[in-house]
Amino acid sequence: MEMNQYMSIFIDESNDHLQSLNENMLRLEQQPEDISIVQIIFRSAHTLKGMSATMGFEDLAALTHEMENVLDLVRNDKLSMNGNIFDTLFKCLDALEAMVQDIINGGTGKGDVVELVQRLKEIVKGDAAVVGSAKATISAPASNVPASLVLDQYQLSVLSQSLDGGHKAYYIEVKVREDCLLKAARAYMVFDVLERNGEVVKAFPSVQEIEQEQFERSFSVYYISQTDENLLRDQISRVSEIESVTLNAVDRSSLEELGSAESAKDQAEERIKQTASTLSVAPITNASAPAAPLTDGNPTRPVAATAPVSGSAAPRTIRVDIERLDSLMNLFSELLIDRVRLEQLASEVRRNDLTETVEHMARVSADLQNIVLKLRMVPVESVFNRFPRMVRDLAKSLDKKVDLVIVGAETELDRTVIDEIGDPLVHLIRNAVDHGIEPITERNQLGKPEVGTVHLRAFHSGNHVFIEIEEDGKGINRPKVLETAVKRGVVTAEEAKNLTDEEVNMLIFAAGFSTADKVSDISGRGVGLDVVKSKITSLGGHVTVHSVLGSGTKFSIQLPLTLSIIAAMLIKLGSEKYAFPLSSIVETGSVKRTDIRTLHGNRMIDYRQSIIPVVSLAKLVDSPDYSDDEEAETEMLVIRKGDKVAAVLVDEFIGQSEIVLKPLGKYLANNLGIVSGATILGDGQVALIVDPNALIK
CATH class of the missing domain: 2.40.50.180 (CheA-289, Domain 4)
Incomplete structure (x- = not known):
């Protein structure tokens, strides 16, 4: 198969999944007991593994496979998250990003993942003995449903809440014909029917095993829907090469029987895992729908707590190559030039029909211009979403506590500006965390909260977008800045006496300027800030600084909406x-x-x-x-x-x-x-x- 044609799709999808993994890992670090977040992370890792294996990037696939194994234990209450697991998974994400970046740069996507794979295997082995013992001593459930399809407490709660909300629950067994050649494809088509009519709560074998054709001739699911039983059976039966479909309605008595089986299973596991800490289940907060994304039975997407059980509409967005957008803008530019020329000619000729036609063309092209410009507009979120992870890692390495607050991430900017603004913002935020926010002991002595706050804001004002980075740290030391500026020849001693506070603050943007007592590999206040200023100026914007000693510093960047x-x-x-x-x-x-x-x-x-x-x-x-x-x-x-x-x-x-x-x-x-x-x-x-x-x- 010719893979080059799929490479751009692979890169785009990989970047999306890596961003999702980073964001949800940060969320999970704050809420380590939320199983729903683990489900989202697991699905992203699983999809990335499948894509990488298909494209032939073995190191990527191997690392994501081992991450899956760890996450699978966590989501099934066999393992609890701790600092070591978080650090290992974050290092895995860094390695995955490096390999994807290598692919983008034309490399082979190989990476040294042996050590990380080994660490993940050790994490799995640390709990493997307990898991194995538990399985060996669990007695058979008190139901005629296969033991492998017994529901856990979370899944039982989902079914129970759905029945309370007026939905129907089914236990469905589907058997494919013996001569079927593409069992996984037929299973996918069945799941597609199910997804369009409701939600899968649990599947046996697991969705991953079904995708890989690791089942004999049948598979089973617990399922929630509002569709009539006969209609549902008819729709599934229409899938070619399906031999039989068995639907059993699940009612209250069935759930109680399943619950007693689960209770016996839990007691057996608890006796064996006395020393293991388990994750608590996310509480059900909505009486008519699942309170969190469903389990691995859903092969496609998480479901919000308030989402209806009926399937959602198909995505209404498409990916467009950036070069095509640039080409569209250039063609429209030529059209705009011709429009102005026609307007000029019409004013000279003075024919009514020509003037009316040109005026109509002007109105249409004005609407077209708005659409073309909006096509190029991208939310600054695409730049901002890399910063929470960066701030987390910086704070940890500096032994500080920092909270990053992002406001206005939906604010839109032209793609050409977005491409250029990332590096200046990275430097300003690193600078804020390293030199703005004080160490914990110093903040305690000053009576400040030990957690420093960095605000990252974006908002529209007229034809400009403003981006602000504000922290509640030590502020800019005016005497020290002036002393350094005079010493380095940026200003004379005479000029320094007449400078306003704002002019003094702007001195930190001079080339090579730094007030740091020792050079840091993270940032130096002023080292590189001249590059930040020149980059923003080249984009047609400008940057200002406002600072109060002891209270913090605010950098404000003004940028044009579009450069085209x-x-x-x-x-x-x-x-x-x-x-x-x-x-x-x-x-x-x-x-x-x-x-x-x-x-x-x-x-x-x-x-x-x-x-x-x-x-x-x-x-x-x-x-x-x-x-x-x-x-x-x-x-x-x-x-x-x-x-x-x-x-x-x-x-x-x-x-x-x-x-x-x-x-x-x-x-x-x-x-x-x-x-x-x-x-x-x-x-x-x-x-x-x-x-x-x-x-x-």
């Missing part, structure tokens, strides 16, 4: 055209030459009771056929970056337009950094897009 299509003001300089992003413009106006003053060699003007610098765009770009010194009065744009404002002198305004941002490539790399890209206008001309941040800088 922006609203801009078009201006002229002689025969040349330029574009300014509308989000950076405060206002437009005109200024007389006589109002421009020169202070210490810099040109300034009065603007709303303050003095702001004046920049000549013609001189900066060396415009060949325009000089702004010739006119008595000229147009100006007032632009803003953070709290800094400046005036830019231009020739004339063309008007506002939505433009498509095109990168310049390497040929025009040396442009003083004031040009961020280019766009093609409706008349076919190219206009350079000016970066207001670079102008103010």
Whole structure:
């Protein structure tokens, strides 16, 4: 079989399952007695094992198989979670992620898993003797149902609550024909019918064994549904190569009999496992439905406590290759350019039917633009969800207690921004945990809770997304920062005296700046923060810092919603055209030459009771056929970056337009950094897009 065509699907699915494993392991660490979480983890590990084996990645399959064995003991109350098991499983997840990353990078996906496999086997062996003894001494249940299909207390509770809620419970035995060649496929089709009409509580053999054709000719299930018995039997019988279907309704008396069998079994196990601690069962909180995901009888998904027993609708999402989305955006960009050109031609020709058609096309393309942009929008959750595990590991290695609180993970950003924002956030969060949050003893002395808190927030505001990282740690030490800044030549001693608190805080973004007494392999306050700032600036955003000594520090990052299509003001300089992003413009106006003053060699003007610098765009770009010194009065744009404002002198305004941002490539790399890209206008001309941040800088 040609596997390359399935590789991208395997990588996407593997990353999803690894993320689910990490998130649910963290949840289980907080609630080690919640069996429902173990069920979810087990299913993810099982699916990942099957995918890896199919694709031929043996090390991945071997490690997930051993993880399954441990999780199987836990979910069947044969083993209780402890610190050693958690640490081992987390190390297994790290190894799995490394192997998947190797596959992404074109490698073979091999890894050194011998030690981890051995540790998992030792965990299983530690309880294997007890499990074996228990099985040997359990007496036969007091029911005519096979011993292997006796329900545990949790499964009995699920059936009992379902009967109370008006649902029907069945014991179903399905037999396939003797000449059937694909038993597992027929069993899958039966389970598909069952899943569409209700929920499987328990299967014999287990779903995993049925998938691998490890059964003779029949399999049995306990099943909950609202479907009529005859209709259900008819639907299952329609599956080809099924010889017979036996349905027995389960009522209260049947449940009591099964319960007595389970009770006898529990007493026998308890006598043998006197020293073993067992997990308590998650309480049933809803009178009409299971309170937690069902057991391994369900081969597909967990069921929420309030979910109806009838099967849920099929997924309404599809995976789309990123390159296809990029291609769609480029094609739409060309369409947008042609639309502007048509609007221009229609205004010149002045034919009513042409004008109406162009206006309709403009409305349709505006709707299309919204859809295309929304297709590219991705929740920041895809970046945020890696941080809980990272904070857990960091806190453990630093012997600190840290709680990460995430708010606004559903906030959406353009995919191009999402791809770039991950690394800066990683560094800021590592910095917050390492240098912001104090050690436990120090927090106790200061009267703070011993568990430090790091808040990670995301929210929309206008055409921007704000991401904040705030911790309740020690804060930035102003005297120490100034002392280090002067020592390293970032500022002079004279300049240091006049700096505001915010300006002092921003000094930590200087290259190579660090106030750490010793270099840490985790982070150093300032080491790498210059990279964080430059990365965010390159995305058209900016970062600010607010800190209170002894109370904590807050980093606030402002980012544009999208980098592909922006609203801009078009201006002229002689025969040349330029574009300014509308989000950076405060206002437009005109200024007389006589109002421009020169202070210490810099040109300034009065603007709303303050003095702001004046920049000549013609001189900066060396415009060949325009000089702004010739006119008595000229147009100006007032632009803003953070709290800094400046005036830019231009020739004339063309008007506002939505433009498509095109990168310049390497040929025009040396442009003083004031040009961020280019766009093609409706008349076919190219206009350079000016970066207001670079102008103010």
